[in-house]
Each structure stands twice: as structure tokens, then as C-alpha cells.
Amino acid sequence: MRVLGVDPGLTRCGIGVVDGAPGRALTMVHVDVLRTPPGDDLGLRLLAIFDGIEAAVERFAPDAVVVERVFAQQNLRTVTGTAQASGLALVAASRRGIRVALHTPSEVKAAITGSGTADKAQVTTMVTRLLKLPARPTPADAADALALAICHIWRGTALNRLDAAAVRAAAGVRR
Amino acid sequence: MRVLGVDPGLTRCGIGVVDGAPGRALTMVHVDVLRTPPGDDLGLRLLAIFDGIEAAVERFAPDAVVVERVFAQQNLRTVTGTAQASGLALVAASRRGIRVALHTPSEVKAAITGSGTADKAQVTTMVTRLLKLPARPTPADAADALALAICHIWRGTALNRLDAAAVRAAAGVRR
Numbered sequence: 001m002r003v004l005g006v007d008p009g010l011t012r013c014g015i016g017v018v019d020g021a022p023g024r025a026l027t028m029v030h031v032d033v034l035r036t037p038p039g040d041d042l043g044l045r046l047l048a049i050f051d052g053i054e055a056a057v058e059r060f061a062p063d064a065v066v067v068e069r070v071f072a073q074q075n076l077r078t079v080t081g082t083a084q085a086s087g088l089a090l091v092a093a094s095r096r097g098i099r100v101a102l103h104t105p106s107e108v109k110a111a112i113t114g115s116g117t118a119d120k121a122q123v124t125t126m127v128t129r130l131l132k133l134p135a136r137p138t139p140a141d142a143a144d145a146l147a148l149a150i151c152h153i154w155r156g157t158a159l160n161r162l163d164a165a166a167v168r169a170a171a172g173v174r175r
Numbered sequence: 176m177r178v179l180g181v182d183p184g185l186t187r188c189g190i191g192v193v194d195g196a197p198g199r200a201l202t203m204v205h206v207d208v209l210r211t212p213p214g215d216d217l218g219l220r221l222l223a224i225f226d227g228i229e230a231a232v233e234r235f236a237p238d239a240v241v242v243e244r245v246f247a248q249q250n251l252r253t254v255t256g257t258a259q260a261s262g263l264a265l266v267a268a269s270r271r272g273i274r275v276a277l278h279t280p281s282e283v284k285a286a287i288t289g290s291g292t293a294d295k296a297q298v299t300t301m302v303t304r305l306l307k308l309p310a311r312p313t314p315a316d317a318a319d320a321l322a323l324a325i326c327h328i329w330r331g332t333a334l335n336r337l338d339a340a341a342v343r344a345a346a347g348v349r350r
Contacts, residue, residue: 042277043269050266070255080245080258087259088266091225094218102217 002029004062005148006053006089007141008070010081011038013049014141017060018131018149026150028131030060031142050088057092065093066152068144069102103151108144111151123147177204179237180323181228181264182316183245185256186213188224189316192235193306193324201325203306205235206317225263232267240268241327243319244277278326283319286326298322 001021007014013034020026034052036045057065067090070083093100106116112126124143128136130150137143176196182189188209195201209227211220232240242265245258268275281291287301299318303311305325312318 041269041275043265043275046262046266047269050270079254080261083255083258084262084265086255087221087262090218090221090259091263094216094222095225100216100218 001063001153002060003149003152004056004060004065004093005145005150005152006065006067006086007144007148008067008082008085008089009078009141010036010045010049010085012139012141013052013085014139014143014145015053015056016137016142016145016147016149017056017062018146018153020150020153022154025132026130026153028133028146030056031137031146032056033139033141046084046088049085050092053089053092057096057098062098064099064101064152065089066101066103066148068108068148069104071104101152103148103155107155108147108151111154112147120144176238176328177235178324178327179231179235179240179268180320180325180327181240181242181261182319182323183242183257183260183264184253184316185211185220185224185260187314187316188227188260189314189318189320190228190231191312191317191320191322191324192231192237193321193328195325195328197329200307201305201328203308203321205231206312206321207231208314208317221259221263224260225267228264228267232271232273237273239274239276239327240264241276241278241323243283243323244279246279276327278323278330282330283322283326286329287322295319 002017002019005016015032015034017029018026019029034049036048067086070079070086090100109118109123110116113122120140124136127143127146131146137146177192177194180191190207190209192204193201194204209224211223242261245254245261265275284293284298285291288297295315299311299315302318302321306321312321
């Protein structure tokens with residue numbers, strides 16, 4: 001499956017595309033960071049982020065789009081822009097009929113490093129290793145977007161298997 | 176000038192369109208509240224809000240779109256959805272080359288009632304009176320969207336006059 005991860009942000013919005021399946025090798029397809037200048041008109045900044053995400057969704061045609069879940073408690077100074085960028089990613093995917101998922105930062109860290117409290121350097125190290133990249137992806141937003149995609153390939157599929165098992169179990173009960 | 180006001184929200188998103196100019200009568204052109212069920216998929220809810228705002232912008236072709244400014248401190252439980260809806264309104268306007276403006280709730284209250292700390296009932300009373308409506312607009316999100324549009328017609332035009340004066344002054348200095 002192909003997953004497009006979005007680390008939402010207004011100044012820097014990370015986009016990472018990964019192909020893979022649980023228990024098989026992962027391949028990085030694309031990584032990019034969309035940037036908009038803090039001094040620019042807010043509407044034009046959001047439009048640039050929206051256009052950039054739409055272009056990536058068009059170009060890479062992912063099976064799923066996964067976006068970091070935003071918590072209002074996180075960083076009061078930037079949370080509005082982060083939430084706005086995440087909403088644009090959800091709309092860009094949904095209007096093409098692509099499944100969207102949200103994962104929390106600690107879910108991503110736990111999936112990639114085994115610890116929900118791992119630091120950014122540790123996440124970047126594991127992303128570099130798992131995707132067999134020649135160099136560490138920078139900035140952190142790029143690595144975070146790839147980490148989201150990897151997390152979804154592993155967790156999403158596990159959850160799908162659980163869903164399928166639940167469906168089968170429910171069907172068995174009825175028969 | 177015609178202004179489309181958006182009171183952003185995920186469960187209820189108010190849209191109000193007003194024609195007018197400072198010192199002249201105001202006319203309500205349209206009022207609506209977009210609603211999405213809290214239990215639905217987040218991507219589909221945001222897409223419904225985006226489509227609804229785009230349809231209103233297409234239909235009423237406003238000179239400006241004005242959106243309530245979101246503060247992370249406001250209401251932690253709903254701020255993420257409110258910020259996401261506001262971002263969608265800004266993109267819907269910006270991609271059509273329409274000017275967007277943001278006003279804070281206290282700027283709107285001060286413009287409409289004379290007090291930045293007026294309550295919702297007082298704002299609704301003044302909106303009803305200023306637009307000569309036969310009944311109070313409900314829910315509050317509808318009245319708030321109309322109040323935003325009125326505020327922008329009054330304040331925006333005053334600010335535009337100041338901008339124009341500043342431009343003339345700057346030009347005068349250079350000549």
C-alpha cells in the first residue's frame with residue numbers, strides 16, 4: 001500500500017510518501033517540505049499549502065492519507081496554523097475519495113521507535129534506517145511526515161486486520 | 176460593497192452576506208448555517224464545510240470575505256475544528272482572488288453594539304435592527320456571521336480609507 005503522510009504546519013508542512021506492507025521492506029517514494037513566509041497574507045499562505053498538498057495527492061495517488069492529530073494543548077502559539085493546515089490535508093484527500101487517518105505524535109513515536117516518548121532525533125534515526133536512506137531527512141518535519149506514513153502502514157494494516165476479524169466474528173455469531 | 180461573513184465551526188458554521196456602505200442602509204442578502212454531524216468522518220465533515228463555503232462564495236460573489244479570528248485560548252475542546260473551518264473559508268476566498276480579513280469577536284461586538292464585551296443576545300438584537308429583519312436570526316452562528324459582515328463593511332471601509340490616505344501621503348512625500 002502507498003501512504004502519504006502530512007506533518008501539518010503553516011511555516012513548514014512536511015509531506016512524505018512511503019510504499020510498504022507489514023513484514024516487508026518499506027520504500028520512500030517522495031519527501032518534501034512546503035514552506036510559506038510568516039509575513040505573507042494568511043489566505044495566500046493557506047492556499048499555497050492546500051495547492052501543494054493537492055499536487056502531491058494527485059501526483060502520487062496514495063491509498064491513504066495520514067495526518068498528525070492536532071491537540072489544542074500542544075503549542076498555543078502555532079496551534080491555529082497547524083490545525084488549519086491539517087484541515088486542508090483532510091479536505092484534499094477526502095474530495096478525491098481517499099481514506100484519511102489521524103495519528104497522535106506518541107502513537108507515531110511508539111510505532112517507529114518502540115517508545116511513545118522518544119525524541120525527534122531518535123525518530124529521524126529510525127526513519128533513516130527503516131527506509132534505508134543514504135542521509136537523515138531534514139528538516140524534522142520531513143522525517144515526521146515519513147514517520148507518520150510508516151506508522152500508518154504498520155498500525156493501519158494491523159487495525160484493518162482487527163476490523164476484518166471483528167466483521168468475521170460478528171458474521172459468525174449471526175450465522 | 177458586498178461582504179460574506181463566516182463564523183467558523185465544524186458542527187455549525189454560520190454564513191451571512193450583507194450589502195452596504197458606511198452611513199448607508201445595510202441589506203441582508205443571505206444567511207445560512209452549515210451543519211455536520213459530530214459522529215461523521217472528520218474528512219467528510221470538513222469537505223462538506225468547504226463545499227458549502229465555496230458554493231456561497233460562487234453564488235454571491237462578495238467583494239470581501241471576513242472570518243472570525245480564532246484564538247487557541249478560547250475553547251480548547253472545539254478550537255481545532257474552529258481553526259480548520261476558518262482555514263477552509265480563507266482558502267475558498269483566496270483561490271478566487273477575493274480579499275480576506277479576520278476580525279476578533281470583541282472587534283465585532285464593539286462595532287455592532289459599542290461594547291467589546293456585549294453578550295450574544297445584544298449582538299443579535301443589533302443585527303436584527305441594523306438589517307431591519309422581521310425576526311431575530313437563529314442560531315447565534317447565523318447572527319454572528321451577519322455581525323462579522325456588518326463589522327467589516329464599517330471597519331473595513333474605514334481602514335481602507337486610512338490605507339488610501341497613507342498611500343496618498345507616502346506618494347506625496349516622494350513627489
